[in-house]
C-alpha cells in the first residue's frame with residue numbers, strides 16, 4: 001500500500017480552482033518533488049495534506065486513514081511533519097533549545113518551555129542534531145549559524161514528531177549551490193535511513209533533477225506530468241509551461257546526487 005494516497009483533490013478559492021482534481025501516490029523511502037510555475041497550486045496542495053486548508057473535494061489517505069477533515073495537530077500526530085522556519089524571535093535561543101521546543105510541541109508541553117523545560121528532552125534533541133550533523137553546535141545561538149546550518153536545524157526540528165511523511169516547502173530557497181546539495185543529500189540519506197517519505201516543493205530544477213526519486217508537475221492547478229527526471233525533462237507539456245520562465249532543463253553536472 002502507498003504511504004500517502006491523494007485522490008481527486010481540489011481546492012477552490014471563490015471562482016479560482018487553485019487545485020483541480022489531482023491524484024498521486026507517495027511511497028515509504030521516496031523523495032517526491034512537487035514542482036510547477038508560480039501559482040500552480042503547490043502550496044495549496046501542501047496545506048491540504050497537512051490540514052491547514054480544507055479541501056473542496058477529494059481524499060488524502062495516510063496508510064489508509066483519511067486525513068481530510070482532521071485538525072492539523074491530529075495530522076501531525078499521525079506522522080505528517082513539516083519543516084519549521086526558525087522564527088526571528090527564537091534565533092536568540094541555542095540550536096538545541098530550538099529542537100527541544102519542537103519536541104515539547106510534539107509532546108504538547110509548549111506552555112512550559114520558557115519556565116521549567118530547560119533540560120527537558122535535551123538528550124533526544126541532541127540525538128536529532130546528530131542525525132543532521134549539528135551536534136557539535138548544539139549550544140550556539142541560532143543567530144550565529146550560517147544559513148545552511150540553520151536549515152539543518154530546521155530539518156532536525158521537522159523530525160521531532162518522528163514523521164512518516166515530511167513536507168518541505170522550498171527547502172533550499174536562498175541557499176548557495178553547495179549548501180543546497182549538502183542539504184538535499186542529507187535529506188535523501190534521512191529518507192532512506194528512517195524509511196520515511198518526503199514531499200517537497202522546489203523552484204530549482206537542478207536540485208529536483210539531481211535528488212528527487214520522482215516528480216509531479218502542476219500547472220494552473222492540474223497535474224500535467226508525473227515520473228522520473230528523464231521523463232519530466234522530455235515531457236512536451238512540462239517544456240511548454242516552463243518555456244520563457246528562465247528555468248532550464250539542462251542537467252547540471254555539479255548537482256548530481258552523490259548518495
Ligand SMILES: Nc1ncnc2c1ncn2[C@@H]1O[C@H](COP(=O)(O)OP(=O)(O)OP(=O)(O)O)[C@@H](O)[C@H]1O
Pocket residue numbers: 013016018036037038039040041042043044045
Ligand atoms: N488563501 C487564498 N485565497 C485566495 N486565493 C489563493 C489563496 N492561496 C492561494 N490562492 C491562489 O491559488 C493559486 C495557487 O496558489 P499556490 O500558492 O498554491 O501556488 P504555488 O504553486 O505554491 O505558487 P508559488 O510557487 O508562487 O508559491 C494562485 O492562483 C493563488 O493566487
